[in-house]
Amino acid sequence: MIAPRDEAPKDAAAQAGQTVDPAEVARFDKLADSWWDPNGPMRPLHQINPLRLAYIRDAVAAHFGRSIRAPKPLSGLALLDIGAGGGLLAEPLARLGADVTGLEPAAGMAAAARRHAEESGLSIDYRTETIEAVAARGERFDVVTAMEVVEHVADVAVFVKAACAVAGQDGIVILSTLNRTLRSFALAIVGAEYLLRWLPRGTHDWEKFVTPDELTEAVAAAGFTVNDRKGVVYNPLSASWRLSGDLGVNYMLTATR
Amino acid sequence: MPMTDVTIAGGGIVGLSLAMALRRGAGLSVQVIDPLPAGKDIGRASAVAAGAQRMLAELGVWDAIAPAAQPVSRMVVTDSRLSDPVRQAFITFDGAIAPDEPFAYIIENAVVTNALRDAAHAAGVVSAATAVKGFATRGAGVDLTLADGSRQRTALLVAADGARSALRSYAGIPWSGHDYDQSGIVATVAHERPHDGCAVQHFLPPGPFARLPLTGNRSSIVWTERRADAEALLALDADDVVDELERRFGLDLGRLTLETELRAFPLGVGMARRFVGDRFALVGDAAHLVHPLAGLGLNLGLRDVAVLAEAIVDHARLGLPPGDATVLERYQRARRFDTLTLGIATDGLNRLFSNDRLPFRLARDLGLGIVDRMPGLKNFFIREAAGVVGAVPRLMRGEPL
Numbered sequence: 001m002i003a004p005r006d007e008a009p010k011d012a013a014a015q016a017g018q019t020v021d022p023a024e025v026a027r028f029d030k031l032a033d034s035w036w037d038p039n040g041p042m043r044p045l046h047q048i049n050p051l052r053l054a055y056i057r058d059a060v061a062a063h064f065g066r067s068i069r070a071p072k073p074l075s076g077l078a079l080l081d082i083g084a085g086g087g088l089l090a091e092p093l094a095r096l097g098a099d100v101t102g103l104e105p106a107a108g109m110a111a112a113a114r115r116h117a118e119e120s121g122l123s124i125d126y127r128t129e130t131i132e133a134v135a136a137r138g139e140r141f142d143v144v145t146a147m148e149v150v151e152h153v154a155d156v157a158v159f160v161k162a163a164c165a166v167a168g169q170d171g172i173v174i175l176s177t178l179n180r181t182l183r184s185f186a187l188a189i190v191g192a193e194y195l196l197r198w199l200p201r202g203t204h205d206w207e208k209f210v211t212p213d214e215l216t217e218a219v220a221a222a223g224f225t226v227n228d229r230k231g232v233v234y235n236p237l238s239a240s241w242r243l244s245g246d247l248g249v250n251y252m253l254t255a256t257r
Numbered sequence: 258m259p260m261t262d263v264t265i266a267g268g269g270i271v272g273l274s275l276a277m278a279l280r281r282g283a284g285l286s287v288q289v290i291d292p293l294p295a296g297k298d299i300g301r302a303s304a305v306a307a308g309a310q311r312m313l314a315e316l317g318v319w320d321a322i323a324p325a326a327q328p329v330s331r332m333v334v335t336d337s338r339l340s341d342p343v344r345q346a347f348i349t350f351d352g353a354i355a356p357d358e359p360f361a362y363i364i365e366n367a368v369v370t371n372a373l374r375d376a377a378h379a380a381g382v383v384s385a386a387t388a389v390k391g392f393a394t395r396g397a398g399v400d401l402t403l404a405d406g407s408r409q410r411t412a413l414l415v416a417a418d419g420a421r422s423a424l425r426s427y428a429g430i431p432w433s434g435h436d437y438d439q440s441g442i443v444a445t446v447a448h449e450r451p452h453d454g455c456a457v458q459h460f461l462p463p464g465p466f467a468r469l470p471l472t473g474n475r476s477s478i479v480w481t482e483r484r485a486d487a488e489a490l491l492a493l494d495a496d497d498v499v500d501e502l503e504r505r506f507g508l509d510l511g512r513l514t515l516e517t518e519l520r521a522f523p524l525g526v527g528m529a530r531r532f533v534g535d536r537f538a539l540v541g542d543a544a545h546l547v548h549p550l551a552g553l554g555l556n557l558g559l560r561d562v563a564v565l566a567e568a569i570v571d572h573a574r575l576g577l578p579p580g581d582a583t584v585l586e587r588y589q590r591a592r593r594f595d596t597l598t599l600g601i602a603t604d605g606l607n608r609l610f611s612n613d614r615l616p617f618r619l620a621r622d623l624g625l626g627i628v629d630r631m632p633g634l635k636n637f638f639i640r641e642a643a644g645v646v647g648a649v650p651r652l653m654r655g656e657p658l
Contacts, residue, residue, distance in 0.1 A: 038582030050583050053575040068574065071284065092576025119396040120578075121260065 019159040020105045020130050024152045035086030035109070036116055045088055045148075051232065051241045052147055052252070053092050056174055059228065059254045060143050063172045072097030080141040080166060082131050083149035087113040087124065094122045098143065101125040103134070131162040140168040147252075150177040150215065151208050157218045164222035169257060173224060176232070176252040180209035184249045212247045224255040260398050260410045262286045263569070263579050266389045266424050267417030270303075270366065271541035271558040273373035273382075275415060277316045278566035280380040282658030283573040288383040288411070291418075292404065298366035300443045300517035302469055302477035303555040304329070304456075305362045305369070311655030312563055313369070321372040327472045328359040330454035363456065363469040363477060365445070366555075389414075389424060394535045397578065413580035415538050415565070417558075420527070422543035428534045434527020434546065439464050440487035442480040442521045445471065446502065449511025452476060459505065464524075466505045475516065480505065487521045524548060532589045536580030540565060544592070563650035564591045570658040591648070 034040035057068060066073045075097030081090045084102030086109060094100045094117075102124055104110040110126045117124045127134075144167045146159075153159040160175075167173050178184050185206050216226045230243045232250040263279055265272045268291030279285045305313070305326070313319045378384070388404040392414055401409045416424035425432065457468040464481025471477055480502075482490060490501060495515065503513055528545045532538060541558030568587045569579045577584065651658055 046582055047586075050572060050575055050577065053577065057575060095576035095578075116397070119398075 019132065019153040019155050019162070021152065021154045025106045031109070035088070035112060042086075042088070045085075048232065048241045049088055049092070051243065052089065052176065055230065055243065055252055056089075056093070056143075056145060057096060059174060060172060063256065064142070074098040074143075077142040078140075079143040079145065080134070082144065082146040082163060083152065084113060084126060085109060087116055087126070089145065089147055090124050090126075091117060091120055091122055093145075094124050101127065101141070103127055103129065103131060105130065131159065131166065135162040135165040139166055140171070141166055142168060142171055144171060144173045145175075147174075147176045148178070150175060150210050151204060153208075156210055156214065157221060160215070160218040161222045164219065164224045164255070167224075167257075171256070173219070173255045174252065175215065175219075175255075176250070177215065178204065178209045178250055179248055180206065180211050181248050184209055187249050212251055212253070215253065219253070219255045224257055226253050226255045228254040260412055261288045261383075262411070263413045263415060264288045264290060264389075264399075264401065264409070264411035265415045265417055266290050267419065267541075267543070268370075268374070268384065269298075269417060269419070269541070270369050270373060270555060271562055272415070272417030273370065273377050274312070274316060274559060275417065275540060275562045275566060276377050276382045277318070277373060277380060278562060278652060278658060279569060279579075280377070280382055281316065282566055282570040285569070285573065285579065286383075288385060288409075289377065290385045290387060290389055290403065292386060292388040298370055300445055300477075300520050301366040302363055302443075302445070302471060303366055303369070304469065305364050306556045307358055307360050308649065308653035309556045309559045310362060312559055312652040315652050315655055315657060316373075316376070318369075318372040318376045321375070322364060322368055325368040325472055326362040326364045327470045328454055329361045329363060329456050329470065330359065332456045332458070334458045334460065336460045359454075361456075363471055365471065365477070389427075391427060392424070392537075394537075398580070399536050412578045413536050413538065413569070413584075415540055416543045417540050418543055420525070420542040420546040422539065424537075425529060425539055425543055428537055430534060430539070431530045432527050433530060434525055436523055436525040437464075437548070438484050439481050439524045440484050440521040441524050442482060442487055442490065442519050443478065444480075444502075444519045445475060445477050445516040446506070447473075447475050447514045447516050450474065450509075452510060457507075459507075461505065468506060474510075476506075476510075478502070478506065481524065484523065491519055491521055532592055533585035536585075538565060538585055538588060560650065560653060561588075561592055563652040564588055566652065567650050567658060591650075 031041060035042050037043075038046045057073060060066070060077065061068045061073050064077065073096055074093060077098045079093055079098040079100050081093065081100060081102045084090045084104045087102060090100045090102040090113070102110075102113060104113060104126055105128055107128050110128050113124070113126045117126070144163050146163055150156055150159065163175075164173055212229055216229070219226050229247060230252050231246040231248065232241055232252060233244040233246055234241050262285035263276075265276055265287065268289045272289055272291070276287045276289050279287050310319065310326075313322060374384075385403070385405075387407075389401055390404050391402040393400050398410045398412050399414045401411060401414065403409065414424070416422050416428075418424055451474055452468070452470040454470050456470055459466045459468075461481075463483050463486065465479075466481065467479040469477040469479065490498065493501065498519060499513055499515065502515075506513060525546055526548055529539050529543070532544045540561040542554065544561060545557065547554055547557065565588045568584045568591075572581055572584045573579065
């Protein structure tokens with residue numbers, strides 16, 4: 001049986017106030033080389049990317065009063081992408097004009113991301129340090145994104161607190177993750193990892209998934225207010241992703257002070 | 258090496274309109290490469306359906322084209338033999354999809370190409386009179402080797418280089434299709450009396466013969482013959498050619514004179530197995546070839562352009578580069594089914610009509626007769642042919658990208 005969350009044992013890293021999980025880092029390091037292959041193991045991430053980018057762009061543009069029709073709607077905004085991976089999100093956001101910093105704890109992955117950005121002619125500051133280290137230094141960003149990261153961290157509350165802390169007074173925080181429901185177990189683990197082989201097995205640990213209410217609570221505890229929550233659903237007929245009111249599997253949320 | 262956003266091989270109507278759509282839609286850097294930028298259009302005309310006309314207007318070139326665009330007021334289809342003294346019309350389409358918007362115009366290809374070339378030049382599209390000799394994907398771009406020896410880099414390479422696309426074979430994309438034992442002969446003819454905007458399609462036993470009205474007392478003809486007969490026709494003296502032409506065209510518009518020489522090209526049907534590759538896309542005839550009998554080839558090609566440009570521009574506004582796999586998948590998903598359906602339909606029509614056996618004649622005359630007597634169905638065909646139904650891309654609705 002699955003233990004209730006508050007009884008789940010916390011590992012050493014979480015006890016030391018660090019939310020990066022070393023086992024997760026090792027797992028992602030192995031994926032570095034194939035991250036940018038649209039038909040490789042990260043294919044679903046490539047496919048969902050336009051929808052996520054549109055959500056982030058629209059939320060940020062609305063918050064800072066920018067026009068999404070402008071050639072570089074995010075120009076001049078300092079953006080921190082936590083869990084940047086190979087840079088699938090960081091590169092497009094840099095093209096939209098943001099000054100992007102990417103945190104990627106897996107060193108092999110960060111190196112691959114740096115190489116790719118250079119090839120693409122983009123200037124992105126990839127760092128292997130933790131969000132807690134950034135927060136402790138008092139650095140501030142206009143936009144903080146953490147897409148599909150919350151379900152990989154050792155302690156959600158500590159992580160969300162640090163993410164909100166680095167968003168300045170007028171900052172905006174955007175998170176996406178997987179809900180802990182029977183449906184997400186069926187779709188994300190059994191479906192995506194085992195049946196469809198969309199993702200490498202072991203990519204996700206269902207017990208670490210976070211419900212929207214748990215995440216909203218963690219955001220509130222960090223002094224932020226959630227303004228928007230949207231589900232992300234897959235339509236197998238059109239092979240496309242869209243936004244929905246159904247938060248049952250994958251969802252995104254936006255928070256400001 | 259600096260990287261061009263989109264490089265288009267092929268400076269015909271399809272390639273140039275894609276260049277214009279991307280310049281206007283998202284200000285991308287665009288280069289058009291064509292070894293023979295002028296000269297392929299002599300004697301050729303196209304039906305430009307309503308959706309394509311709206312698109313040309315949105316691209317800012319319609320005003321330059323309009324004076325040379327002949328609206329089609331009526332379309333008549335006959336099924337006849339050369340010996341028939343009177344060709345009975347089996348179906349008539351009256352051509353308006355909305356008041357003041359005819360379902361198609363007939364325009365000489367050169368008029369459209371010239372208007373697009375001028376507009377593309379003014380909009381900052383770079384053009385190079387050379388050819389792509391080879392390409393290879395490396396990282397986030399494609400390395401190009403050009404015939405003039407230079408090397409370039411682009412984020413997306415688009416092949417708009419026609420049915421015998423060299424780039425398609427460099428990319429190793431297979432082509433499924435077959436040649437008809439038919440040639441299409443094109444020419445511009447002048448006649449003594451006005452055509453009143455009436456387009457005529459005679460289904461003659463060797464293949465369809467189309468009279469497409471041009472501005473003035475002129476028509477463009479698309480004349481299908483068995484391949485061997487076409488070669489013989491091209492070898493005839495000018496007077497004999499006109500005699501043969503009049504037997505098919507009819508004398509209802511008076512005597513004919515040739516304004517251009519006859520030009521023949523082999524006819525076929527086919528479709529590329531894939532429309533996209535790694536940072537590579539096929540558009541227009543490079544992706545699909547249909548029989549010219551329905552006059553839809555150019556409209557299909559422009560629809561490719563409208564869909565691809567929309568995908569590129571939408572993704573550019575999300576910071577995604579033109580060669581991103583999600584852009585190309587969206588384009589391929591939207592275009593392949595559509596194209597396959599039309600390819601099969603025109604192939605079927607051609608096989609059904611290029612035939613003199615009685616059962617075939619009865620079947621098609623019955624079919625056309627039924628369509629002619631059902632206004633709803635006929636209207637469906639007109640709107641379908643005009644390209645204004647279904648999931649219409651923004652440019653074909655006359656909206657900006």
